[in-house]
Amino acid sequence: MWNRREFLGAFWGAAVLAQAPAEPEAGRGLRVGFIGVGNRGTSLLRTSLALGVEVPAICDINEAHLERALTLVENTGRARPEGYASGPEDFRRLVARQDLDAVINAGPWEWHTPMSVATMQAGKYAGVEVPAAVTLEECWQLVHTSEQTGMPCMMLENVCYFRNVLMVLNLIRQGWLGELTHCEGGYQHDVRGALVGHERRGLPGEITWRGAHAVTKNGNLYPTHPIGPIAWWLDINRGDRFTYLVSMSSKSRGLNYYVGRRHGPEHRNAKRAYALGDVNTSLIRTEQGATVTLYHDTVSPRPYDLILRVQGTKGIYSGTLDKLYLEDRSPQKDAWEEASVYYPEFEHPLWKRLGERARTHGHGGADYLTLHEFLTAVKRQVQTPIDVYDTAAWSAILPLSIESVAGRSKAVDFPDFTRGKWRTRPPVQVA
Amino acid sequence: MWNRREFLGAFWGAAVLAQAPAEPEAGRGLRVGFIGVGNRGTSLLRTSLALGVEVPAICDINEAHLERALTLVENTGRARPEGYASGPEDFRRLVARQDLDAVINAGPWEWHTPMSVATMQAGKYAGVEVPAAVTLEECWQLVHTSEQTGMPCMMLENVCYFRNVLMVLNLIRQGWLGELTHCEGGYQHDVRGALVGHERRGLPGEITWRGAHAVTKNGNLYPTHPIGPIAWWLDINRGDRFTYLVSMSSKSRGLNYYVGRRHGPEHRNAKRAYALGDVNTSLIRTEQGATVTLYHDTVSPRPYDLILRVQGTKGIYSGTLDKLYLEDRSPQKDAWEEASVYYPEFEHPLWKRLGERARTHGHGGADYLTLHEFLTAVKRQVQTPIDVYDTAAWSAILPLSIESVAGRSKAVDFPDFTRGKWRTRPPVQVA
Numbered sequence: 001m002w003n004r005r006e007f008l009g010a011f012w013g014a015a016v017l018a019q020a021p022a023e024p025e026a027g028r029g030l031r032v033g034f035i036g037v038g039n040r041g042t043s044l045l046r047t048s049l050a051l052g053v054e055v056p057a058i059c060d061i062n063e064a065h066l067e068r069a070l071t072l073v074e075n076t077g078r079a080r081p082e083g084y085a086s087g088p089e090d091f092r093r094l095v096a097r098q099d100l101d102a103v104i105n106a107g108p109w110e111w112h113t114p115m116s117v118a119t120m121q122a123g124k125y126a127g128v129e130v131p132a133a134v135t136l137e138e139c140w141q142l143v144h145t146s147e148q149t150g151m152p153c154m155m156l157e158n159v160c161y162f163r164n165v166l167m168v169l170n171l172i173r174q175g176w177l178g179e180l181t182h183c184e185g186g187y188q189h190d191v192r193g194a195l196v197g198h199e200r201r202g203l204p205g206e207i208t209w210r211g212a213h214a215v216t217k218n219g220n221l222y223p224t225h226p227i228g229p230i231a232w233w234l235d236i237n238r239g240d241r242f243t244y245l246v247s248m249s250s251k252s253r254g255l256n257y258y259v260g261r262r263h264g265p266e267h268r269n270a271k272r273a274y275a276l277g278d279v280n281t282s283l284i285r286t287e288q289g290a291t292v293t294l295y296h297d298t299v300s301p302r303p304y305d306l307i308l309r310v311q312g313t314k315g316i317y318s319g320t321l322d323k324l325y326l327e328d329r330s331p332q333k334d335a336w337e338e339a340s341v342y343y344p345e346f347e348h349p350l351w352k353r354l355g356e357r358a359r360t361h362g363h364g365g366a367d368y369l370t371l372h373e374f375l376t377a378v379k380r381q382v383q384t385p386i387d388v389y390d391t392a393a394w395s396a397i398l399p400l401s402i403e404s405v406a407g408r409s410k411a412v413d414f415p416d417f418t419r420g421k422w423r424t425r426p427p428v429q430v431a
Numbered sequence: 432m433w434n435r436r437e438f439l440g441a442f443w444g445a446a447v448l449a450q451a452p453a454e455p456e457a458g459r460g461l462r463v464g465f466i467g468v469g470n471r472g473t474s475l476l477r478t479s480l481a482l483g484v485e486v487p488a489i490c491d492i493n494e495a496h497l498e499r500a501l502t503l504v505e506n507t508g509r510a511r512p513e514g515y516a517s518g519p520e521d522f523r524r525l526v527a528r529q530d531l532d533a534v535i536n537a538g539p540w541e542w543h544t545p546m547s548v549a550t551m552q553a554g555k556y557a558g559v560e561v562p563a564a565v566t567l568e569e570c571w572q573l574v575h576t577s578e579q580t581g582m583p584c585m586m587l588e589n590v591c592y593f594r595n596v597l598m599v600l601n602l603i604r605q606g607w608l609g610e611l612t613h614c615e616g617g618y619q620h621d622v623r624g625a626l627v628g629h630e631r632r633g634l635p636g637e638i639t640w641r642g643a644h645a646v647t648k649n650g651n652l653y654p655t656h657p658i659g660p661i662a663w664w665l666d667i668n669r670g671d672r673f674t675y676l677v678s679m680s681s682k683s684r685g686l687n688y689y690v691g692r693r694h695g696p697e698h699r700n701a702k703r704a705y706a707l708g709d710v711n712t713s714l715i716r717t718e719q720g721a722t723v724t725l726y727h728d729t730v731s732p733r734p735y736d737l738i739l740r741v742q743g744t745k746g747i748y749s750g751t752l753d754k755l756y757l758e759d760r761s762p763q764k765d766a767w768e769e770a771s772v773y774y775p776e777f778e779h780p781l782w783k784r785l786g787e788r789a790r791t792h793g794h795g796g797a798d799y800l801t802l803h804e805f806l807t808a809v810k811r812q813v814q815t816p817i818d819v820y821d822t823a824a825w826s827a828i829l830p831l832s833i834e835s836v837a838g839r840s841k842a843v844d845f846p847d848f849t850r851g852k853w854r855t856r857p858p859v860q861v862a
Contacts, residue, residue: 278742
């Protein structure tokens with residue numbers, strides 16, 4: 001499905017691109033439907049509108065959210081979209097419409113796969129929020145549906161498009177880090193306030209839909225933000241693949257402590273047993289012998305940090321520090337340099353080209369670039385850069401880590417969603 | 432063996448101590464023998480002399496090293512020690528002398544246990560460099576010998592006495608981090624130049640005694656620097672214990688690359704197969720449900736970093752950043768503060784008392800404090816702060832990680848060297 005000539009032409013042609021006139025918005029002329037327009041879905045909608053798409057239809061069972069989204073589109077001067085709110089299966093009517101090229105879904109986690117599968121079966125590109133699946137069966141469903149329908153399914157993993165991530169990808173591709181041996185990442189984000197309801201939302205101390213996962217699941221519940229960029233750096237599904245993982249969770253204390261502190265130790269959610277260990281750590285080994293450490297910690301008081309470390313035989317980058325050391329280049333032996341020193345020479349072409357326009361959008365501009373690349377693939381009718389094999393392999397860490405934790409950190413094998421194609425697939429191309 | 436009254440009296444009495452007159456050197460009147468006076472042993476000897484000890488005897492089969500050490504003692508105005516250099520077992524004659532209170536050994540790793548066991552059997556305190564043992568059998572030998580002879584065995588783990596480590600211990604004991612859930616540490620130190628010989632040492636590209644371990648062993652070969660402080664923070668063997676670990680190694684590339692780069696790709700040590708994976712990661716779970724991530728990386732180009740992170744329900748400290756966040760105290764939600772802000776109030780009493788004197792010695796003063804505490808225990812004839820159970824449990828990670836890596840990251844149980852005593856032993860007391 002790749003049009004390799006087009007991609008390769010654009011890929012390293014930074015000098016040419018820098019002189020190119022401002023390109024038309026990637027979404028111009030595309031018709032995109034949206035399912036799930038809570039906080040996250042609304043943000044994706046807003047950025048997609050900036051990218052020029054038409055939005056004929058929006059679905060959400062929360063009528064206030066739906067109304068907000070319909071008005072948002074109208075306020076841009078576009079026609080008011082048709083709204084779908086007739087129960088949790090009403091998205092099926094939306095995806096069946098004839099006037100859509102793609103559907104982006106950002107519902108609760110457990111709806112991501114059903115919505116994406118229905119989208120592909122209806123002959124549309126599926127863009128899906130993270131994680132795309134919560135069970136191994138769902139991962140396989142996505143793969144089989146994409147293969148059978150020929151429709152791509154892209155998990156909209158925005159961290160892949162972070163400025164530092166792509167600059168480091170550039171350095172890796174040019175050989176400055178040597179052969180990669182280890183990566184480390186983590187979703188370390190204090191979201192206790194999103195797992196337990198706030199006073200101002202009228203549900204003090206109540207468990208939210210996201211918090212409900214912490215009640216029943218113990219593992220890495222949100223692996224894709226850190227594993228996306230790492231998978232790109234390591235050429236996962238494109239020359240290498242995840243072989244197995246082991247996972248370990250600490251005791252569960254954070255939510256009990258948090259609810260107790262805010263609502264008193266007698267609140268039932270202060271005394272409840274949560275399955276989720278506060279800090280989950282997984283180790284992944286790849287077929288080519290690289291290793292990955294992956295953290296999940298959403299209930300500890302701490303600054304946000306995705307870590308994003310990559311070590312090779314010739315150098316290292318640390319996202320925590322935003323510093324690097326390149327043996328063949330850094331002036332002082334084994335001493336950090338600020339990554340900022342490297343942007344003038346190694347800024348990724350995508351950031352050179354679109355960085356200015358992206359910056360005003362979510363996550364430092366990464367949301368804009370993610371949707372830009374998704375919509376570009378839709379427009380060209382080629383495969384998406386994050387494809388269904390990546391979508392499945394990255395999401396699979398959720399159920400696999402749960403299985404390992406439940407088995408006293410036993411080794412659990414990854415399915416090979418590519419069924420051998422990882423050996424010959426080319427590295428991801430970032431336009 | 433603890434004289435708890437003495438320890439507790441000194442422990443939190445910072446205000447009193449700050450006014451105390453300069454105390455006499457801890458080693459005054461003690462007679463200490465040394466086995467192994469290479470770089471490390473000589474450094475320990477020099478600091479011990481500054482602490483006031485007499486040194487009647489020194490052993491080393493390298494006669495140049497021995498001569499250097501004997502002269503070093505003589506140059507302080509002390510009598511020239513007796514030298515022992517008649518083969519690798521000559522240390523046995525040294526430990527048998529009647530005029531020694533303690534023997535410090537810093538030979539190659541595989542001699543640490545035989546030397547310590549002989550020392551205890553001869554009725555002397557044993558001070559031993561890290562790691563104290565390289566097999567589980569050796570760990571047990573140390574434990575049994577110490578129990579049978581009543582003589583303490585202290586691994587001289589200097590990171591336990593780092594200024595930041597003890598400040599954080601202080602914060603933990605005062606409850607500022609809440610209940611601890613996770614720690615992370617690593618021996619991440621580019622010592623390729625100590626594993627492979629230098630031109631200037633006349634052995635370009637040859638494997639050293641330390642490098643020889645990388646040829647045959649795959650695991651965490653040097654766990655004690657990061658695990659020592661973490662074990663103190665978590666009260667390991669004193670209310671909690673290590674239960675099991677899983678360990679994973681990356682492929683082995685660093686030494687091949689290093690030798691090839693310096694001595695050409697045809698050098699036999701550029702082509703040799705090394706057992707040691709470049710980056711080894713181990714996960715440890717404790718009986719009380721805390722988890723620990725432990726790295727070992729000695730062959731990658733990178734800045735030195737022990738990590739030393741500790742997470743609790745109320746806060747976090749990161750050694751990499753030397754920053755912390757305390758929910759009940761930091762001014763801005765989930766934002767780092769420089770650790771330096773906390774020293775005026777939370778500096779550990781030991782550092783307040785001896786920091787100025789310690790600073791001119793190795794590892795930022797930690798070597799001075801480690802030996803100070805060892806010698807203080809010898810003088811008082813009480814148990815050492817790092818005792819034989821700690822020495823064994825921390826060293827055991829070496830053989831246990833090797834076993835796990837060889838078994839595809841299988842879970843491997845820690846022996847309980849305390850045989851149940853961990854439940855009731857009090858937390859470590861740092862004078």
